[in-house]
Amino acid sequence: MTEDIISSGRANHLIDPVLEVWEWHIPSYLFLGGLAAGILFFAGLTWLRKKEAMHPTSVKIAPLIVPLLLVLGLFFLFLDLKHKLYFWRLYTTIKLGAPMSWGAWVLMAVTPLSFIWAALHIKEVFPDWDWKFDLLKRAEQWLSQYKTWMAWAMVVLAVVLGVYTGILFSAFNGRPLWNTSILGPLFLVSGMSGGAAVIVLMSRSKEERHYFAKVDLLLIAIELVLIVHMFMGFLASTQTQIDAAQLFLGGEYTAPFWIFVVIMGLILPALFELMEMRNKKIPWMVAPVLVLFGGIMLRFIIAYAGQVSQWKL
């Protein structure tokens, strides 16, 4: 029997009994950032494959919401900071060892890029859009020559952004549950799956919807494999990581993780997508909405469960 008493001093509500410094801001931002990365990735990729006539939503329509997603995400990040007036310090430093540092720089590149890409396509949705100033009109013309370059940058930066949303957690060896590098690819694939879901939701062409539903199915399969690998890695590791995995294998986060993330967020949408492909009558919106729900839950559950997981003193 062991009894552990912290008898003096640490009357710090943020640390004892369980350290919980991150609330809804960080997981919400990670979801929005991952979603933005997914949409930009498919926009760039479809453009580079010259399929924009077949899949117009992925290139022209879905990217219009990316600037909104990123700005909202950045706003949440800003809300999370406790020493807000010093936020600019992020941009006086480059530290490759700190994911938050290079993540901030990647956002600095992705956000303007997403604005430019959206501006170049805004007339698709608002045909009467007028830039009013000659300078802006000329800028639009000039920038549209470089769309292929931008598409390359979007594909590469989107992957970096997507991986970053997961690596952000992996880099903290103080929380054993987060301390697995598989979170990088897992969050990347989850973000891409969310991006595909948004395209399906926004598309008016049945062909495009079917195509991205297929892509999504593949991504869901990869996600499931990564989740299995995550648990294999934990269970074959040290006692600390075995204990961390127990949070999802009988511990307090078991039900939310398996029900909301795995069943509702991955298995059900995959089944619906499969049934739709076999031309069963399924409302086509159900699968993508579930995918987005699963993406949000994955990030919230990993964020909260990770903060509960501790090293044993």
Added chain:
Amino acid sequence: MRYAMAIDTLKCVGCSDCVVACQTENNVPIGYSRDWIREIMTGVYPDLHLEIRSERCNHCDNSPCVRSCPTGASHYEEGGIVKVTKNKCIGCSACIVSCPYNARYIHPEGYVDKCTFCDHRVKNGNKPACVAVCPTKCMYFGDLDNPDSEISRMLNSRQHKTLIPEAGTTPRVYFLF
């Protein structure tokens, strides 16, 4: 130069003088503390074992907090002391979640705060407030690189451990037992 601290768990009675001394010396806001006492009781009555530890930041050689800080606010000072530069800290909490010892907290003014090994006293040749005030004299502070320092000799002659060395942090607060 490599500063380190050792605490004799056989002599510590858990009086919390170190905690109060630190709060006074460093003007720690009410309700917060940079060091704390941990009492770990194992066994079943009447066969019991009690270990009392005065804990604080371990000023690790391989500090996850310094690594994960996006602005360089968390940094190493001379002698390996890990400190936070207030006006570089953005309060993102990355260092707090990266620390296996939960040694950091957010100061009510927004920046992250923690034990400094009282470097303002150490620079003047004094000992940290917690060490100086300990009534059982169970705490030792000094330079590990100097083989004749009290702490080096203590660590050479006594059994000791560090906390969670398996986290790969190379902590520099030792516990004698």
